Amino acid sequence: xxxxxxxxxxxxxxxxxxxxxxxxxxxxxxxxxxxxxxxxxxxxxxxxxxxxxxxxxxxxxxxxxxxxxxxxxxxxxxxxxxxxxxxxxxxxxxxxxxxxxxxxxxxxxxxxxxxxxxxxxxxxxxxxxxxxxxxxxxxxxxxxxxxxxxxxxxxxxxxxxxxxxxxxxxxxxxxxxxxxxxxxxxxxxxxxxxxxxxxxxxxxxxxxxxxxxxxxxxxxxxxxxxxxxxxxxxxxxxxxxxxxxxxxxxxxxxxxxxxxxxxxxxxxxxxxxxxxxxxxxxxxxxxxxxxxxxxxxxxxxxxxxxxxxxxxxxxxxxxxxxxxxxxxxxxxxxxxxxxxxxxxxxxxxxxxxxxxxxxxxxxxxxxxxxxxxxxxxxxxxxxxxxxxxxxxxxxxxxxxxxxxxxxxxxxxxxxxxxxxxxxxxxxxxxxxxxxxxxxxxxxxxxxxxxxxxxxxxxxxxxxxxxxxxxxxxxxxxxxxxxxxxxxxxxxxxxxxxxxxxxxxxxxxxxxxxxxxxxxxxxxxxxxxxxxxxxxxxxxxxxxxxxxxxxxxxxxxxxxxxxxxxxxxxxxxxxxxxxxxxxxxxxxxxxxxxxxxxxxxxxxxxxxxxxxxxxxxxxxxxxxxxxxxxxxxxxxxxxxxxxxxxxxxxxxxx
Numbered sequence: 122x123x124x125x126x127x128x129x130x131x132x133x134x135x136x137x138x139x140x141x142x143x144x145x146x147x148x149x150x151x152x153x154x155x156x157x158x159x160x161x162x163x164x165x166x167x168x169x170x171x172x173x174x175x176x177x178x179x180x181x182x183x184x185x186x187x188x189x190x191x192x193x194x195x196x197x198x199x200x201x202x203x204x205x206x207x208x209x210x211x212x213x214x215x216x217x218x219x220x221x222x223x224x225x226x227x228x229x230x231x232x233x234x235x236x237x238x239x240x241x242x243x244x245x246x247x248x249x250x251x252x253x254x255x256x257x258x259x260x261x262x263x264x265x266x267x268x269x270x271x272x273x274x275x276x277x278x279x280x281x282x283x284x285x286x287x288x289x290x291x292x293x294x295x296x297x298x299x300x301x302x303x304x305x306x307x308x309x310x311x312x313x314x315x316x317x318x319x320x321x322x323x324x325x326x327x328x329x330x331x332x333x334x335x336x337x338x339x340x341x342x343x344x345x346x347x348x349x350x351x352x353x354x355x356x357x358x359x360x361x362x363x364x365x366x367x368x369x370x371x372x373x374x375x376x377x378x379x380x381x382x383x384x385x386x387x388x389x390x391x392x393x394x395x396x397x398x399x400x401x402x403x404x405x406x407x408x409x410x411x412x413x414x415x416x417x418x419x420x421x422x423x424x425x426x427x428x429x430x431x432x433x434x435x436x437x438x439x440x441x442x443x444x445x446x447x448x449x450x451x452x453x454x455x456x457x458x459x460x461x462x463x464x465x466x467x468x469x470x471x472x473x474x475x476x477x478x479x480x481x482x483x484x485x486x487x488x489x490x491x492x493x494x495x496x497x498x499x500x501x502x503x504x505x506x507x508x509x510x511x512x513x514x515x516x517x518x519x520x521x522x523x524x525x526x527x528x529x530x531x532x533x534x535x536x537x538x539x540x541x542x543x544x545x546x547x548x549x550x551x552x553x554x555x556x557x558x559x560x561x562x563x564x565x566x567x568x569x570x571x572x573x574x575x576x577x578x579x580x581x582x583x584x585x586x587x588x589x590x591x592x593x594x595x596x597x598x599x600x601x602x603x604x605x606x607x608x609x610x611x612x613x614x615x616x617x618x619x620x621x622x623x624x625x626x627x628x629x630x631x632x633x634x635x636x637x638x639x640x641x642x643x644x645x646x647x648x649x650x651x652x653x654x655x656x657x658x659x660x661x662x663x664x665x666x667x668x669x670x671x672x673x674x675x676x677x678x679x680x681x682x683x684x685x686x687x688x689x690x691x692x693x694x695x696x697x698x699x700x701x702x703x704x705x706x707x708x709x710x711x712x713x714x715x716x717x718x719x720x721x722x723x724x725x726x727x728x729x730x731x732x733x734x735x736x737x738x739x740x741x742x743x744x745x746x747x748x749x750x751x752x753x754x755x756x757x758x759x760x761x762x763x764x765x766x767x768x769x770x771x772x773x774x
Contacts, residue, residue: 123152123244126174128194133209135182140226147247149239176242176432177345178235181223182209189401205238207231212356248713262693286340303365304332305341305389308350310372310381313400321373321448323349325533326412330370331435338422344634360389362629367395367444369418378404382617384414386421396421407442444476448483451490463501465495474518481531486539490544491515497719498697498730512725529567535568541576545747549573564593571608578755580613587612603635610642611733615774618642620748633664640672649679671698678705678767686767697731704736705766713741720744 125144131136152170155469171177177198185191185264195218199202204225206214214223221298224234236247237375306329309321324484326343333340341363349359356368370386379402386396400410400419416436439445445513454462470487473480481567491511493499519542523535533556540549550573556566567590573581593598603627609618629635634661644654656672670692677685686706693702696715719727720742728745732754739745739756749756 123170123174124149124151124176124196125151125239126175126177126194127151127153127180128185128191128198129153130182130188130191131182133180133182133184134256136209137512138470140180143232144239146238149247150557167194170319172201174203174237175244176203176205177201178205178207178239178321179218180209180226181214181465185359186212188636190399201731203242203561207235217389223743238696243550252516269601279651300339303339303341303363304367305345305346305360305363305419306332307352307359307371308343308347309370312372312374313376318374318376319450319453320375320446323452324373325369325408326452327411328415328418328439331412331437332419334435335419338419339365342362345632348632353391356387357389357392360387364628365389366670367372367422369414371633375404380404380407380410382410382414386418396464398740408437408445424720432697434487438482439477440482440486441477441480444480444483447473447476448486451483451486463490463503465505466490467494478647480524481522481527484518484525485531485535488515488518488522488538488542488644491518492570492725495725495727496730497716497727498734499693502696504696508514508721512723515725524582531565533569533591537573541729542570544729544752546573546576546752550577558608564590566590567593571612575611576729576754578732580611584609584612586616586627601632602611603632603638606638606642610638610645615642615646630658633659633668636662637664637668637672641675641711644675644679649676652676652679667692671701675705679769683767683769701736707769713738717742 124605127137127141127144128526141151141153150750152174163714168732171194177194177394179191179195179198181191192215195204195206196768199221204218204221206218206221207226208214208223209226211225213219214221214248224237226237229235238382240246262469295588306325311318311321313321315345323631325347329340329343329346332338334430345363352359354362356370360366360368366389367383368389370387371382374381380400381402382400382402384396384398384400387393387395388395396417398414400406400413402410412435419435425486426664430622437445447469451473454466467487470490472485477483490501492515493501494503495515496502510698516693519535519539522533523539526532526535533552536552537549538661540546550570552586553566553570553573556563557570560566569589571586572582591605593602602621606618606625606737609615609621618735620640622642625635636655640652640655640659643649643655652672653676656669656676659669659672671691674686674689674693677683686702690699690702690706691698696719700712700715703709703715716728716731721727726745727747727749728739728742731745732739732749739749748754
């Protein structure tokens, strides 16, 4: 049983740490943060320490007054008639605690008064407490840089609860885990009164994206980690399936004016909790909370970046919470839920731009979203969109994105987006190649070069760029295998694509995206029986009939079952899906006529993305052919199907 339970706000830790050291030097036993045990339920540990201690010393400050944890702890001390109050500065304790005198720790005789008050409860006599000098523990210059660069302190203000390990202790814990630094961020549980999953999911995604920019930290893609939303498996199993050493789990409760975020950093192999923290903050602090969580986790895992570089990477780019929340809302929308998904998403991005017109990110996202809405090959294509108005809007956003870009990478992204939008693939290729010349060890230049070369059908060069980019990427291991399979397949490297797919399949047979991509790849390589087995696996996973329409259709063609394929044709509702099905069925004139209304003479060119389809012939589309000739895109005739086409129709059919 400790003599004293010490309650305080996290922002006051350095000053309170000096006080705790002085109390212990005087002979008191003190229970405070550092006595919390990793892996234990901290609320139970605190409650036990509170009730067993002889005195509860609360240190009031402007931050402590705002902390629900400090007020709760002080209330227990008051109710048990063992509360001693002190204060930092000229402040009043909160209502309910003003009847008790709070000793001003800045007064000359404060320590003698404090010792007397504590001895009356502890039941023994101690010499007056003497505080060590304020500068007895110096901050490193890097810590000072982090505070200035990130605009928030590494020690949080009141309203935050930590399992109360210091940052140094967290780094020590991380060192014990070995050299591999890897983490998965699970979707945060939404505990709000009404559905606020857009916020809880968005917060987790923002933290994941920020941590992904840390060079020596592997972060599982959210496309993988978010599959464990229901948490029907233990964290140990989830960690093993995702191949990560750590898991960040959490919950969010959001109201009109406050957020409460609880996070836990778990060592996945043992299930041990390394770090826990509560944020109880005004909504206006949402961005700071997101940035701080990412900073603390990166620091806890002992990443290589110095504090200034870390703060720069994790910076969200805006201080406008309303703009930031609109970007989160845009990211939350899904095509499966809304037919007008693209427009809904765009409206949130427009609002973000209105709220913070100097933030690069929504301009870039909005212009990309418009391009997706106006390209017939994209999943968010909207045939009802006002094409002329959206095209002008995207042009404006693309120019502003280039103007506001604050780095060479952001500028390259803006420029390549503009060139793609306008069908200027040779300019896109030159800009990317120039970037790789200036920054040969930066993978992003090779990534954009790969994209330009794919559009130009320069597949051998694209494969070289792809491999170079992957070799340079610190996060190559984080790329989902289905995406890698797709990249290699489009670069004409089916052998490598099959190797990636089959290796990933041995580790995870429940990844529907991987199975869908693998089904296409297997059929492209005449492995019809293997593809059929993959289709059966997809059906057992409960994938929707809508998503299974494409693999079922092409499987029917590969099996020689044209009648089944004809029955499945009405399910191919998307424009490009219907075109593809008609091509499989040999109804090429119908397929050509289906796309002719979209052969526009001005950007964005709705048919540009069709050029990468092996069975697409651009010659029936004169405006598209002008782009093909200008950009010197090779077209080999006849183009061949990468997957088996349906057998010919029966005579008379």
